[in-house]
Amino acid sequence: MTPDEKAANANPNRPTAEQFLAAAKVADPAVFAAFLLERIGMPTLPTSHYPDWARNCANKVNTALFPKVFEAIENDALSPAYSTGVAFGMMTGAQSRAGELTAALPADLPAPTDDQIQAVWRWLYRGDAETATQAPDGDLIALEYREEFRRIENSLGPAELAQLHQGVADATRMIAGENKATETTKIYSVMLTYWRVVDYVQSIDRLIKFLRDVLGPNVVGSDPKRISQLCSRVGKSFRRPGRPRKTTST
DSSP states (O other): OOHHHHHHHTOTTSOHHHHHHHHTTTOOTHHHHHHHHHHTTOOOSOOTTSOHHHHHHHHHHHHHHOHHHHHHHHTTOOOHHHHHHHHHHHHHHHHHTGGGTTTTOOTTSOOOOHHHHHHHHHHHHGGGTTTOOOOTTOOSSOHHHHHHHHHHHHHSOHHHHHHHHHHHHHHHHHHTTTTOOSHHHHHHHHHHHTHHHHHHHOSHHHHHHHHHHHHOHHHHOSOHHHHHHHHHHTTOOOOOSSOOOOOOOO
């Protein structure tokens, strides 16, 4: 990606959908929802294409970021209304951060092609991709999805309606970072959102540079061993630095 392309992707005046789809080749805001919904018994988003370390990382991040969801599970209080609210809140919360997803990407990452952008749209809506209607203001949530949420909202009684809105509020606040209490969680959150970048950079030094560009040196620190240990805890390994081992032919 050239500096001009990177600057264009970061332009806040670009339509939200265009900006998101350009970033989505490397940034994946749906990864949190995919693993969270799977863990609470609502596997509505596929997870089989993610590397194993991303699953381990998601378990750590989601436990830290979404404590109210897991409290509800433990208390058998995860009602369908609350679950629907959480799912919708995660979509709206992820969209609100779309403008941030293009920041601090490695400069040598290639820009997405039109075909790749269309593939992302199909990935977002799958079987509904051809019929999903996008709002003229660039809203990433299809009009049909918002209409379905309003239909559910209008069908609920006062108690369930309160649970629905509580789910939306909890997810929105948590996506916004209300529970990012530790530096470790912040690092894992970036690694998970940018799991494609983590796999792309292939060395711990490049990962550290990327994390420092995104989070700043105060969060990441200067000790490579610390980041290496965080990676090891979720099963992510990198090649050791140095020259390739020589082989002798006979």
